[in-house]
Amino acid sequence: MSRGLTVGQYLPGESVIHRLDPRTKIAIVSVYVLALFIINNPWGYVAAVVFAVVALALSAVPLRYMLDGIKPILVLILLTLTLNVFMTPGTPIWRFGRVVATREGLITGGFLAFRLILLIAVTSLLTLTTSPVALTDGLERLLKPFARLGLPAHELAMMMTIALRFIPTLLEEAEKIMKAQMARGTDFESGNLVRRTKALIPLLVPLFISSFRRADELAMAMEARGYHGGAGRTRFRQLRVGPADYVAGAVTAVFVAGLVYLRFR
Amino acid sequence: MAALISTEGLGHLYNQGQPNEVAALVDVDVAIEGGEFIAVVGPNGSGKSTLAKHFNALLLPTSGRVLVGGIDTRDQARMWEVRRMAGMVFQNPDNQIVATTVEEDVAFGPENLGVPPADIGTRIEQALRWVGMLEHRRHAPHLLSGGQKQRVAIAGVLAMKPRCLILDEATAMLDPVGRDEVMATVKWLNREEGLTVVHITHFMDEAAEADRVLVMDRGQVRFAGAPREVFSRPTELRQIGLDLPAMAELADRLRRAGLEVPAGVTSVEEMVDLLCR
Numbered sequence: 001m002s003r004g005l006t007v008g009q010y011l012p013g014e015s016v017i018h019r020l021d022p023r024t025k026i027a028i029v030s031v032y033v034l035a036l037f038i039i040n041n042p043w044g045y046v047a048a049v050v051f052a053v054v055a056l057a058l059s060a061v062p063l064r065y066m067l068d069g070i071k072p073i074l075v076l077i078l079l080t081l082t083l084n085v086f087m088t089p090g091t092p093i094w095r096f097g098r099v100v101a102t103r104e105g106l107i108t109g110g111f112l113a114f115r116l117i118l119l120i121a122v123t124s125l126l127t128l129t130t131s132p133v134a135l136t137d138g139l140e141r142l143l144k145p146f147a148r149l150g151l152p153a154h155e156l157a158m159m160m161t162i163a164l165r166f167i168p169t170l171l172e173e174a175e176k177i178m179k180a181q182m183a184r185g186t187d188f189e190s191g192n193l194v195r196r197t198k199a200l201i202p203l204l205v206p207l208f209i210s211s212f213r214r215a216d217e218l219a220m221a222m223e224a225r226g227y228h229g230g231a232g233r234t235r236f237r238q239l240r241v242g243p244a245d246y247v248a249g250a251v252t253a254v255f256v257a258g259l260v261y262l263r264f265r
Numbered sequence: 266m267a268a269l270i271s272t273e274g275l276g277h278l279y280n281q282g283q284p285n286e287v288a289a290l291v292d293v294d295v296a297i298e299g300g301e302f303i304a305v306v307g308p309n310g311s312g313k314s315t316l317a318k319h320f321n322a323l324l325l326p327t328s329g330r331v332l333v334g335g336i337d338t339r340d341q342a343r344m345w346e347v348r349r350m351a352g353m354v355f356q357n358p359d360n361q362i363v364a365t366t367v368e369e370d371v372a373f374g375p376e377n378l379g380v381p382p383a384d385i386g387t388r389i390e391q392a393l394r395w396v397g398m399l400e401h402r403r404h405a406p407h408l409l410s411g412g413q414k415q416r417v418a419i420a421g422v423l424a425m426k427p428r429c430l431i432l433d434e435a436t437a438m439l440d441p442v443g444r445d446e447v448m449a450t451v452k453w454l455n456r457e458e459g460l461t462v463v464h465i466t467h468f469m470d471e472a473a474e475a476d477r478v479l480v481m482d483r484g485q486v487r488f489a490g491a492p493r494e495v496f497s498r499p500t501e502l503r504q505i506g507l508d509l510p511a512m513a514e515l516a517d518r519l520r521r522a523g524l525e526v527p528a529g530v531t532s533v534e535e536m537v538d539l540l541c542r
Contacts, residue, residue: 133365165365168407214360221361224321224353225421226345226377236372236385 009065011128016244017059018129022138024245028252029126035256036115044262045114051255052122061128069124070117077113084109136160141239147230154230162218170211177206267335268296269429269461270320270351274329277315277484281327289315291484292329299428302455302462304472304492307481308506313465316481317433320463321351334428349378352422356434358414359407367409367417368393368402374425385424392420395458396450412443416450423454429461430454436466448474469496473510473531480505493529512536 012018017025032051039045056066070077090104127135140157147153178188181202188199277290289312297303307313318324319331322338331338333347352374355361364370368389375385393399396416406414415435422430432451436444448471454460464475472478478495480488482505488495496502496513509517516530530536 133369161364165363165406168405169359172407214357217355217357217360218363220323221353221355222363222373224323224348224355225374226348226425227373228345228377232379233376234379234382234385236369236376236382236389238382 009069009124009127010131011061011065012131013060013129015058015060015129017055017125019244020129020248021239021241021245022130022134023142023239024241024248025126025130026135026138026142028248029122031252031256032122033119035259036118038259038263039111039115040263044259045111047255047258047262048118052118052125055122055125059125059129061125065128066121066124069128070120073116073120077116080116081109081113084112132164133161136164137235137237137239154233158230166214169214170207173210174203174207177203267332269299269301270297270331270333270463271295272316272319272326272329272331275316275319275326275331276328277312277319277324278327289484290319293484293486295479295486295489297429297461297463299461300455300459302452302474302476303464303479304475304477305463305465305479305481306467306469306472306507308467311481311505312484313481314433315484317353317431317463317465320429320431321353322347323353345378349425350427351429351431352425352427353431353433354415354418354422354435356437358411358418358438361418362406362414362421365405366402367398367404367406370406370417371420371424374421378425388424388426389420392423393417395423395454396420410443411439412446415439415443415447419447419450419454427460429463431463431465433465434467435464436468436471444468444471469508469510469513473513480507492531496531497528 032048036048039048056063085101085105086099088102088105088108090102092100093103093106094101130138136157139160140153143151143153143156182188186199186202188196188203190196191199272293272295275290275293275295276288279287279289293312293316295316305313305316315324319326319338320333322331322333322344325339334350336343336347336350338344338347362370363373371389371392372385375388380388389402390399393402396419398413398416398420401409401413401417406417409417418435419430430451432447436447439447451462451464452474455462464471466472473492473496475492477490478488478492479486480495480502487505488498488501492510496509499509499513499517502509508514510531512533512535513531515536516526516528520526526539530539
């Protein structure tokens with residue numbers, strides 16, 4: 001099961017969006033998410049949807065994958081919508097005893113839900129088109145200026161890299177321990193939720209202990225290879241900003257300028 | 266010329282000054298010359314791993330001193346120089362690979378040294394070619410076999426351009442095929458590139474292939490010499506709790522059965538020559 005497993009939901013590809021510098025993509029997504037919150041009229045939403053659809057089309061990622069990203073927060077979206085519809089004062093459109101749905105509520109709730117959907121859709125497009133390694137690299141370099149303010153940019157990126165490296169290893173080990181425990185009669189599958197959760201203890205304890213041992217050995221191996229933090233370190237993989245990145249940046253700038261105009265005209 | 270690595274009256278106490286103090290090394294004097302292939306054997310707890318960790322300043326002596334390329338390992342300011350010169354490969358292949366692809370892992374050491382990015386590329390290529398893993402450069406490490414992972418770990422050390430490669434039981438967790446892969450790689454590096462190799466192992470057949478064998482017991486060096494000398498003392502080795510290499514064992518049994526077998530037979534070829542005479 002863990003063989004050939006891809007971490008995260010990265011979908012390898014060669015599209016324009018895939019090839020953008022990770023820093024560009026992270027910056028654009030951040031700007032886009034912020035921009036979503038200045039929209040206050042339908043035309044703004046039309047622009048935001050067009051932007052997202054164009055990005056999706058360029059990335060050649062099947063729509064299905066983007067929708068999969070939205071699924072987990074569907075409950076949250078519905079809850080936001082319902083609360084808004086019933087809690088906002090205004091023109092009543094429907095009455096059920098003391099509960100009143102209002103027109104204003106429907107509009108605010110609808111927009112809010114829309115905002116959430118766009119937010120998740122665009123961020124999942126980022127993770128779908130950027131490999132975890134590139135994402136970590138991009139983050140490290142974007143956060144670098146903040147290192148002077150005490151933000152441990154390099155350490156965070158190193159932690160992410162190590163986590164990514166060890167996820168498959170730990171999955172493999174979990175599988176091995178599980179089989180060993182099953183051979184000794186542990187039942188992981190039957191019983192109710194409490195029982196099944198309890199059955200995980202003989203899996204988690206050895207996994208934790210071995211993780212600590214791994215951490216210890218890895219730290220020693222890293223030290224033996226001269227690791228002493230981010231200072232004075234060079235990077236083999238260099239990120240390069242190309243023409244496509246400038247175009248993407250310019251398009252985003254125009255998009256944001258348009259949203260600002262629509263709001264404050 | 267002075268030895269590449271030498272220890273003078275080296276002693277190491279774990280938990281020094283506490284009730285559970287253990288003397289892991291007692292007064293060890295070793296000199297390793299550049300270009301040598303040396304094997305260190307000994308039963309569990311004999312201090313062979315502790316000794317190896319002194320060669321690259323992962324452990325510091327509690328008495329005596331260790332010189333690596335003329336640098337005292339206690340010199341904090343030059344510790345990273347020592348670590349660059351004496352690269353170490355550990356037992357568990359999974360717990361020493363840091364990055365998510367082979368080439369990025371090999372890049373880790375040079376990156377730490379602050380090597381310019383363009384040079385790192387050339388170093389990676391050369392190191393991976395040496396260990397025969399160049400075609401796997403973009404693979405994820407968890408998809409490799411144990412022997413392949415260890416070869417990547419060796420490449421990671423080679424990319425730092427060390428003068429000495431220390432294998433701390435690097436073959437212990439591998440299957441026979443993986444072990445052969447690693448041994449062939451290491452022997453090739455020693456022969457063709459003149460790399461000094463210190464191989465800590467509990468496989469006597471591997472030790473028999475070295476230029477020189479150190480036998481450790483209870484924190485001390487008991488015997489040191491060419492494999493044919495060391496392995497011609499079956500009784501003493503058994504007393505320490507060590508086996509003989511398969512051929513030395515066979516020679517010993519033949520001798521006890523009354524055949525006239527000269528001392529110091531350690532390889533299959535020698536045994537074949539001897540028996541077909």
